[in-house]
Amino acid sequence: MAYREGVGIAPSQSVEVNAAPGAASLPEAIHEPLHDRLPDRSLDELWQESGAPAYGLQREEFSEILERIATARNFGLAAGAIPSPQQQAGFFHSLRLADLVLAQACANGHEGAWGHFLEVYQQPLLRAAIAITGSETLGRDLAGQLYAELYGLTARDGVRRSPLDSYKGTGSLLGWLRTTLAQRHVDHLRRTRRELPLDDAPSGFEPPAAAAEAGTPSAELLALGKAVEGALERQPAEGRFLLAAYYLDGRTLLEIARLLQVHEATVSRRLRRVTGELRKQIVRNLETSGMSKQAAREALGTDPRDLDVNLTKILQISPPDTFQEKAAQ
């Protein structure tokens, strides 16, 4: 999170998955130093395999980096779970240690690391920026801006800060760079969209004519709206994600399938199942509210424009165990 203050774009606040906000919430075993929990032999192997000695990264520093990452992610387990030694070893071996060491060395200003970084990632980063922006000019600007940030041209409290500090080796470094570029681009678009004059801004919402004319919606429409809200809130995360991606974002089945790395037919089948469950749940909710089964089924044929339901708003209500909850803590 440190880079957010360093960069000038000021993206939305980001948190680490499974990040524990306070030390009190961590299991006691995690507070032990890493070298007390991980055998020296294993730590040496990881240190050697990562190539850390080539960048002048000492063993103790390497151990601290691993400990910081393991603490932040609780070894990839759910918050509060106590990892076994096997789980700890598996977690460390699952990290992209070579990329992690390179990123840390670059963040520390190691010239050799920067040379290797530019040699390996300069062209892919530029291509990714052009692909994200859809324009070579904008892509070069975006890539150049990120290079400046990565090099740590921005400073806080007199200390150079680099976004590479936040890389934890969960995925590849190139993927992290692409995601960071995408974050910068999306944040830039969202910020500049708000700055558009009202005459040029696309009208994203038009009030439904029927609802506007009718004034106060009928009791049936209110009940239907509540039933839809209740059914959507009961959907699991994957179901809500599919609904949002397909119906709100207008993504194709292929795009969703690529993101989830499943077959396109699987996405189609899951979407059909989710919509079927949603329909049944709406009918159940309507029956619970006192409507007969026949009337509940007939209510499903209501013109959606007559409903005062903001699906975007409903789908953006996260379940209580996600990031808002952690921020509240």
Place this chain on the structure above:
Amino acid sequence: MTPTPQIELHPDADSLNAFVEQALAGSEREQVLAHLAACSRCRQVVYLAQEAAAPARVPAAGPAMQSRPWFKNWRFIWVPATALATALALVVAFYLERPASAPELAKAAPQSEESIARPALPEPPVVGVVHTQTPAAPAKPASRKPGLSASRAVPAESAVMGAPSAPFPAQRDASTFQNQTNNEEFPPLGSSVSGLVPQPATAQFKPEPTAPSLQIDSQRTVGGGAGNVPPAHTSAAGFRGTAVHAQASRAVSLAAAAPPIEPHPMLTNNLAIAAQGPMAQALTPRANFSIKLPSGLTAVSTATAQHHMLAIDATGALFLSEDAGLNWKPVAQQWTGRAVAVRVRRSLNASAAPAGVLELINDGGLVWVSTDGNTWTMQ
């Protein structure tokens, strides 16, 4: 805490990238997925990151795909294999089950009309074989090389006569039977003339007067030997049989000029025996074109099971004979459409097949079954 629609906190780039690369464990992945379901900004980020990764993956995957032959890719092997198997199955099923089509029967009908149009011949109670005229077969003097002539002419006859029976499964047995008997029919060159005579055509029906040699062969085959044949009959058959089979393509004209010959008494007995066996139906394709029915038309399809003999004329009327074709009576129509073929039910397991079950096929391919030829039920 009351959930709010405003998403103020987002997963960092490392978590989003790990989600895209499927590097997150169960609980972490669920958290990111739940956030993505609620946050359009992060959804947009992951989609953009993935789109940016796509062109980088394509060139890397390109050479590997080009160096690998397409047929070694197992994912595509089953596609042509399945298509080929399906096509083969369809073709086999089509030729096994396809009933005789109207054009085929119409093609056969004029051939039978030729025999009807002979005014000089007495109307035989039971008909025999009519050889079709094939212009392609040259007429050669039979006296010079009878064996050679027969060997050239008879296959042409077999091809023409066997064609209508091809679609019927029951008659496919007939073709098998013909192949078996062809070994006897067409011995090597230099064999006796009587060995050239097609036997199955005469085994079921009384022979036509134009083909005395057929009588001889039927007696030899069904009755048990040529020793029962009178010597004079054999000599006559030797001459005429040579002429007929050496020039099978113009056998019709020869038959018209031949004097009428009474059927041999032993043949009638043999017919009854042959008609009871399962092979009886195999004899019908060659003979049914000459059966004259009470309607005045000739039979286009016949079948025999036990003591029942069925025949269909060109109009689709069904006739039943219970005395081996001597007397025919019409059968009331109990089926839809026009009857185009009759046959004996065929089964792969001969022992399991019900004896004497007859099948009638209409022009729509539907099948009716009967055990006595009078009462028909849809299958």
